[in-house]
Amino acid sequence: MTTAADRSSSVADRIRERFRSLTVPGVGLSLATPAVLFAVAGPRAAAVGLFGAAIWLLAPVYAFLVAQAGLLAVAPESLAITNLLALQGAVALLLLAELVTERVHAVTVLGFLGLLAVLGGGATAAVTTAVEPWVVAVAVLSGVGVVAYGLHRVELVALGLVPEGP
């Protein structure tokens, strides 16, 4: 049975492991988030970025979600396209910083940027036109699902794990 001491020891190990894995480029990119937010939207946005960068040191995906919530609080209701792109681009630096920290292949980084352009850019274009937000939401979720399933099938085929047909 796992005791509280075991669990706290496991958490402490994970935190230590996380800090050991941090790299200078990754930390630098994460700190670029508040800097860019300050330049785009002022000190309140920069504070959101700083808070997000701090959480990024421990949990990058949660940091991104928290930063999104912060943007909702500090950003005005209607935004010009350029401002919208700049704000989200700054926060997306947290995700790019995580990819750099994980030392993924250059092709993976390029793939991220491409998908960012397609999914993020597509969402931007859609919301600035007459398309209903829920339609855009469904399109984004569907797009993520289809690509994820496609990668899963590619992996199965490459490893020869596709079951024989009937």
Place this chain on the structure above:
Amino acid sequence: MDGTRRFWSGLAGVGLLAVGAVVVARPLVLVGAGALGAFLLATQYQFVRTVTRLDETVTVEQSVTPDTVSTTDTARLVCEVTLDAPRRETLTVRLRPPAGVRVADPEALSVTLEPGDRTASTVVSVEAPVAGSHTFDPPAATVVDDRIRFRETLSVGAPVTLRARPPALGDLHVGRGGDPIAVGYGEHGATRGGAGLEPAELREYQPGDAANRIAWKATARLDETFVREFEAETDRTVALVVDGRESMAAGAPGRTKADVARALGLAALDSARRAADPLALVLCDEAGVRDALDPAATHDHYERARGRLDQVRAPETGDTSGQSELRGQGHRSTDLARQRAALLADDETRFGRTLRPYVGAVGTHVERVADDPLFAAVRARVARVGGTVRTVLITDDTHRAEVFETAKLARTRTERVTVFLLPSVLYEPGALADPAAAYDRYRSFEEFRRRLDRLAGVSAFEAGPRDRLDAVLDSRPEGRPA
């Protein structure tokens, strides 16, 4: 590929942002949903890239030593995992022993390489209590990425096979009248040469095969090395008949008549294989022919025959002790039955009149035994084998009349007959409790064996535990002939 809780949490975050953007009517967050989705897909691609290149970077070697053991011995299953460079993923390799193989320490079946490790190995003791070939599937490697978002399990390395042989019988005596035989069985001066060999089937190259036997055309066509088996043009076929009826179950565990019959059968098979003689195999039980192989002299055929013989076991039976002597005495030769019938034919005493009906319908022993399993098996399978045939018959002394007629039948159709007789007195538990009775039974058996041995072209040998035979011979009463 399996997503872990962390991956599904991230995906849930994408959904949360998308739904939240619609609920609070702030399309700004939709862009964030797309960005997070792009990030998760990028990490998934990175994992796919890593896993599909695993074969190039990981070497898994699985081996079992020795690769042939007795069913009572243990073997060592070794797995060594080597990476060409330390990885950031966690790699766990798990061995997969087949059903029928016992593992001493199941926890030792797994070996884990943590991030940064380059080699790891594990050794497990295994036992194969069932005779035969046991194939260990390639080990299963489970890869988990360093952020624990994805997990995949795939086979790495090659399968290995462990052959389990029935245990050898230590002090088995084979001989005549207590004297062991001094000459090797089955050796004949077949000189091997280029002529007199017919090409037979193709099989995959195995280490040790001569290079001049490689079938180059097949190898080029199939992109794998094959060798051609040759069948000798000798027509000196060995027909091996093994009795597997209920009476063969007698004996101590591991030393039953069936165990001895198996050992003798395997010895005969090895002898035929060394001489490259075609081998036919017939296994009998109460119902008749249980299994049979037509004559052939290829590697695969000998292995098939070996596999069938490895499965010879003491049959499920009731108590057979005490029956053999009764049945042995009840079965007499045709000649003796005719003599008795002739004596009683003219006997008008009350004794003769009473017994005459019981010996009146003598018939022939051949007719009586014609439906008996061993006789029927030899008639059906051995008698039709062409060319020069040597029959090897392995049975016990329970059905003496049948054995006698079977040997005679085999001799009429084959060049030589060798009979290995297992005397029941040397196997039945408790048979040696009364030394005098045991000796009498052994004498009766020896008389029968000599009768068989006197048949032209027939050699009859006894086979049984040496210690029990010595006990019987030592208990010979004073003044009694050997």
